[in-house]
Amino acid sequence: MSVALYDTWSRSLRPFTPLQPEHVGLYCCGPTVYDYAHIGNLRTYVFEDVLRRVLELNGYRVRHIVNITDVGHLVSDADEGEDKMEKGSRRSGETAWSIAQRYTAAFQSDWRALNLLEPAEWPRATDHIPEQLEFIAALERKGYTYRTSDGIYFDTMKQDDYGHLARLERTGLQAGKRVAMGEKRNVSDFALWKFSPTDSRRQMEWDSPWGRGFPGWHIECSAMSAKHLGPWFDIHCGGEDHIGVHHSNEIAQTQACHGTRLANFWMHGHFLTLDDKKMAKTEGDFLRLQTLIDRGFDPLAYRYLCLTAHYRSTLRFTEEAMGAAQATLERLRNTYASWPEGGTAHEGFVARFNAEVNKDLNLPRALAVLWELSRSDLSAATRRATVDHFDAVLGLRLCDWQADSPEVPADVVALLDQRRKARAGKDWALSDRLRDALETLGWQVEDSAEGQRLRRDGSAAKGS
Numbered sequence: 001m002s003v004a005l006y007d008t009w010s011r012s013l014r015p016f017t018p019l020q021p022e023h024v025g026l027y028c029c030g031p032t033v034y035d036y037a038h039i040g041n042l043r044t045y046v047f048e049d050v051l052r053r054v055l056e057l058n059g060y061r062v063r064h065i066v067n068i069t070d071v072g073h074l075v076s077d078a079d080e081g082e083d084k085m086e087k088g089s090r091r092s093g094e095t096a097w098s099i100a101q102r103y104t105a106a107f108q109s110d111w112r113a114l115n116l117l118e119p120a121e122w123p124r125a126t127d128h129i130p131e132q133l134e135f136i137a138a139l140e141r142k143g144y145t146y147r148t149s150d151g152i153y154f155d156t157m158k159q160d161d162y163g164h165l166a167r168l169e170r171t172g173l174q175a176g177k178r179v180a181m182g183e184k185r186n187v188s189d190f191a192l193w194k195f196s197p198t199d200s201r202r203q204m205e206w207d208s209p210w211g212r213g214f215p216g217w218h219i220e221c222s223a224m225s226a227k228h229l230g231p232w233f234d235i236h237c238g239g240e241d242h243i244g245v246h247h248s249n250e251i252a253q254t255q256a257c258h259g260t261r262l263a264n265f266w267m268h269g270h271f272l273t274l275d276d277k278k279m280a281k282t283e284g285d286f287l288r289l290q291t292l293i294d295r296g297f298d299p300l301a302y303r304y305l306c307l308t309a310h311y312r313s314t315l316r317f318t319e320e321a322m323g324a325a326q327a328t329l330e331r332l333r334n335t336y337a338s339w340p341e342g343g344t345a346h347e348g349f350v351a352r353f354n355a356e357v358n359k360d361l362n363l364p365r366a367l368a369v370l371w372e373l374s375r376s377d378l379s380a381a382t383r384r385a386t387v388d389h390f391d392a393v394l395g396l397r398l399c400d401w402q403a404d405s406p407e408v409p410a411d412v413v414a415l416l417d418q419r420r421k422a423r424a425g426k427d428w429a430l431s432d433r434l435r436d437a438l439e440t441l442g443w444q445v446e447d448s449a450e451g452q453r454l455r456r457d458g459s460a461a462k463g464s
């Protein structure tokens with residue numbers, strides 16, 4: 001089998017070959033833990049999880065690193081404004097340290113609810129201050145830095161190909177007339193170390209050879225990826241918003257320090273949008289995974305929704321699309337659960353599925369193969385064994401969906417969906433009427449933290 005992946009660096013689909021046989025180093029920019037993650041952020045992590053699963057399907061052992069940004073990510077990409085952590089602290093009255101702890105735990109809980117595979121490490125920026133200081137010192141020794149009254153900056157004009165990842169034009173990078181430059185020499189220069197204000201103390205600050213302060217955002221990823229994967233590894237991922245600034249700057253630093261562009265492949269997930277705008281924490285009304293759960297959706301239905309769009313196309317979120325994903329997942333679970341174990345995966349379908357996922361993670365096409373299999377006249381046991389193979393990539397936990405009852409008919413699924421919507425809208429009277437209707441058809445419904453659980457009269461409950 002061979003895998004082809006779209007590389008943002010070359011703007012092309014390239015056959016994937018690991019730098020070391022059978023091993024893949026994968027670094028994914030993690031969350032800034034000043035608030036809950038929104039489902040846009042989580043879309044990017046689902047894409048990265050699918051990438052990892054596809055690599056594992058091809059026999060690679062993946063060392064997956066996801067950092068936790070708990071200091072230094074400023075409100076503005078131009079290195080102005082506040083640190084998001086300190087801002088979060090003032091908003092809630094909690095310390096920046098306890099905010100970081102709380103939102104890291106919340107993020108990891110979303111991670112597990114979406115059945116994302118556990119990374120090898122979750123390195124935190126605040127646990128890697130010595131590595132970042134050493135990195136900045138090396139850049140200083142090589143002549144890439146300069147000092148202003150508020151920090152130590154990287155001089156991007158020292159590199160001929162600065163911004164190649166984003167195809168930035170050098171002319172566009174010269175000191176803009178309208179961009180607030182402060183004392184920066186070039187508009188694209190960025191902070192490596194920021195000094196604490198002289199008149200007040202920050203909650204997160206450290207001594208350094210240049211003065212007390214805190215690291216800039218980009219340096220953490222260059223320093224932590226080098227520590228955990230080495231300065232030249234296989235794949236670096238993030239959302240498409242990182243191409244222009246964060247990843248361009250990671251590359252500039254690492255090229256200056258180690259002479260590499262960090263990763264052989266650069267891959268970027270496209271946005272999830274709401275009302276045609278990028279979902280963003282700064283937009284205020286973002287949706288969390290918990291919001292979806294409170295509205296009666298299963299987190300894995302959100303995962304299913306992500307799989308229906310290619311990672312390099314925008315996914316427009318709507319409640320209707322989410323409802324359709326939930327209904328489809330329920331249909332898949334119930335159909336799967338009605339098939340007996342003991343079969344052998346069908347080679348032809350396995351080969352077709354693998355070919356789709358190996359072609360730059362074409363999950364929408366891979367799902368089409370799954371539904372074709374489901375409707376095929378292959379034996380039910382064969383279909384089940386084949387879907388088990390698919391689910392190693394899809395990550396929908398289908399085999400946890402134990403059935404001890406026959407397939408749930410479509411009208412029951414439809415009633416269940418209406419009842420979920422009624423409950424989300426707090427229409428308890430309608431919810432009760434729908435429960436009665438289900439009972440008339442011979443199905444008991446119970447409400448649990450994971451949603452409605454369905455039971456055929458006289459059998460054990462199953463989730464829905």
Ligand SMILES: Nc1ncnc2c1ncn2[C@@H]1O[C@H](COP(=O)(O)OP(=O)(O)OP(=O)(O)O)[C@@H](O)[C@H]1O
Pocket residue numbers: 029030031032033038039040041042043044237238239240241242269270271272273278279280281282283
């Ligand atoms: N709407 C979105 N759709 C898909 N991925 C996104 C979206 N917004 C951010 N991401 C990605 O989510 C990951 C985590 O981002 P991070 O926590 O740094 O976001 P943030 O900058 O704090 O939040 P925001 O951009 O929402 O204000 C990154 O890979 C980022 O590119």
Ligand SMILES: [Zn+2]
Pocket residue numbers: 028029030221246
């Ligand atoms: Zn990063």
